Amino acid sequence: MSLYSDNCDISKISKIVYEYLDERPYLIEEQIFDIELPISKMRKLKKLNEYTKDSEPFNRLKSVINRGMFNKKLMPIGRKNKKDKTAICLHFTAGATNGADSTTCKTPSDIVDAKRHAVNYWVYRDGTIVEYMEPEYWAHHSSADTENPKIIAIEIVNYGPIYLEGSDLKWVDSKGEIYTYCELDAAIKGPDKAFIDLADNDYDKLGRYPNSEYRGYRYYAAFTTKQTQSVAKLLKALCKEYDIPYRFLPYHMRFDRYREGSMNNVSLSATSY
Template sequence: MAQYDNYCDIGNIQEKIKQYFIENSFLMKEQIFDIDLPESKMRKLKHLNEYTIGSDDYIRLSTKISRLKQFKKEEMYLGKVDKSEKTAICLHFTAGNFGGADSTTCNTKPNRAIEKHNAVNYWVYRDGTIVEYMEPEYWAHHSHGGDTYNPKIIAIEIVNYGWLELKNDGYLHSCSGIYCSKDEQCKGKDLAYIDLANNDYDKLGRYPHSEYRGYRYYAAFTTLQTQSVAKLLKTLCKEYDIPYRFLPYDIRFDHFEWNEPMRQLVTDWSSFMNDNKEKAGIFSHVNTRYRNEDTNAVVKWDISPAFDWEYLENYNGFTTSFPLENNTNKLYQMTPIQWLNAAERGDQKGYFPIGSNLTAHTIVHIASPSTQSTPVRAMPNGSVTDLEIVQGKTKVTTGITNKIIIKMSSYNESE
């Protein structure tokens, strides 16, 4: 029988999150960004002095600070920079349950909080709730970038236990104790754990190893988390003019040494992205630190290959992956049949694979929704088998100006 730690059981998450925010009512229901999330899941921690003195929220937060000897939000950060100085985003995981999110703002020991200033800008909980603890212009220590590079980074913490170790009792243990049994029914996305030897996130089979930094098993993330992370990343990249891109997969989990490699990681990806963009992109904590300098022990695993990187890479801001992006026509609200009807033009109008005249119709005609160049994306992964680009004229035989044929498959041909 499968056994979960009650913090990782998906069925319990929603109620626990709800109760957590009831108990911490100073986390206001406030829209942070105009992204597709319910307002109840966009929360912001305010300074104590941002509340009306004597209001219920002022009293609750001031009482909690006094009772638990917690520190104020203004003591979290070390400084503030202009938004133009932000060049990258760093992803972390908490290595603990959702209650650990509070440790950055309330429960961290004062000497660590005040003297070391360990904090991040955002937390993404297991139910997809996003909490903004510091506005992105503020910075604190969160990576191994120090005072030199941390000011340039926006930091996001994802609630997740991290690495898991299989012990003699047959259970997978996290750093906090028993996490779950190793039953197959516990394995997979939205369940309890991921096995890197058979990685449910790695649909493309890109990760060639069965472990990462000494561990084979990792706690699974929830789909709600991944979706919220993608939406938050897309919004931050747009707001702070940071390219929405990730390190090439063959170096995505590498450690970048101090100082020149670290500078490139945070500010300049031209050496491994073959472009001249002035800012970097999105990386994770493992890129800034690997081992403890004194003991040589491995100390960082976030974010490992046990994460849905493919979802983030392919995320375009819509809930349905249609070939053309078009906010004004709200294509993301259409059904596939509605979209096909809108995409087909003129005499060729009809539904794939049968046209309106009931003859074979094996091509979908994709018309750009504007006079500007609009990117066309394939819905699933595949390989290009034929490509024909005609500049300045239309082919008489087929009426097609540009043609791309992609071979797609729902199974692994190597099996």
């Protein structure tokens, strides 16, 4: 019996991500800044006219653009100067690998600004970084509406909240379908941490969650080691390139939802909403 389901098996993650990227050849391998990762672990979406006409990437991208996805011209609401970028926001997807298809890359021809939901980077579970929009561009990605133009947004692929049923931890997708995320006892013995148990950690140092739950859940999927390494390298590169202080929000603010005015007295840096 395997330690994890196919959605969580560390040994299968690279294969899952490779197959996802292989079906999207328009996500071109390209160096991103000076991040020290293999070129195969860095990808970039370009505008259609930047691909060789009638090449496979060109034809595949043209096809999905016609279906209302991956049109880079329609993703952003606007663009800011480098000096105006003051923070980095870390999101997790609460979903599977192909989430970019229905969020960041959903670009019907009649899209309006209120529906432009996109981030600059996705970091996949094998550590692959994909740049969907250059950091100067922005779209809706958080409840910090007035701050979004100043923020570089990163999505980290992660299944998010999971729940215990019998001896298995379960995950529910956006359509309500239920999957086995991992076997509780076996996962503890795995080569990479599969989940976080809020009843057995020091995340809640301030004691605000007496039931060992966050937003109603005790268990959360863990980030992979390769993901956290890639995120760290991406943060350092972005902070250096955009002169953003490399520090996180004060501990007491890290797990709260954004509220208008709550950032007024905080020097923005790498953060989360």
